[in-house]
């Protein structure tokens with residue numbers, strides 16, 4: 001976090017889901033108590049809700065960087081348990097339902113802080129990054145991972161588009177901006193724009209080499225793909241498998 005920000009009232013938490021290796025992020029304004037939550041995971045909605053309450057925050061927006069394919073989002077569940085004042089957020093280009101649909105160049109405020117929305121298609125058409133200039137941070141979703149990037153072999157993925165998105169929308173940011181991705185599979189927590197420009201083994205290459213790397217990743221499809229994508233088009237509340245219906249019931253019970 002940029003120095004001095006905590007004295008200006010930024011509350012920042014990075015949260016992890018061990019199953020899908022997903023990071024979620026809480027950003028709050030200690031003065032107004034308004035907060036946002038980026039990329040929540042369905043099964044951890046109760047954890048997130050408890051933390052938000054313990055920190056004395058009021059969630060204004062629960063937002064996603066894109067329609068995730070490897071886990072069901074906690075957005076709808078958190079909205080159900082926290083009330084209608086919480087708004088769900090995703091990009092217009094994602095084709096998903098939400099209260100607020102964002103476009104490239106939009107700004108989103110919580111308390112006295114603002115995020116800039118940058119369209120970064122490539123992993124999916126609807127991917128966006130959230131740039132927090134005051135905090136010198138960028139939330140890159142699956143577009144840019146630490147020393148990696150999102151795969152481009154399904155959900156309208158395109159290696160060329162992702163490459164251009166990273167180069168024009170992320171690598172043009174100041175090098176000290178910290179990079180907070182939606183996943184890490186090797187135990188890393190954050191990086192910086194400068195580090196990724198120098199050391200990212202995919203995005204330091206020319207476009208043809210990058211495309212060849214992406215064509216040969218050889219990754220199996222995410223185990224949740226068929227369930228997660230349709231569910232995440234409606235904030236994670238659709239045709240839930242039985243174990244998730246149980247999470248929904250128990251979260252609602254705890255809420256009463």
Ligand SMILES: N[C@@H](CCC(=O)N[C@@H](CSS)C(=O)NCC(=O)O)C(=O)O
Pocket residue numbers: 020068069070142148149150151152183185217219220221222223224
């Ligand atoms: N094994 C996991 C899925 C791992 C995976 O495919 N991760 C995605 C992001 S979630 S769609 C990715 O883009 N990975 C890029 C990489 O280089 O690892 C599962 O089964 O869910």
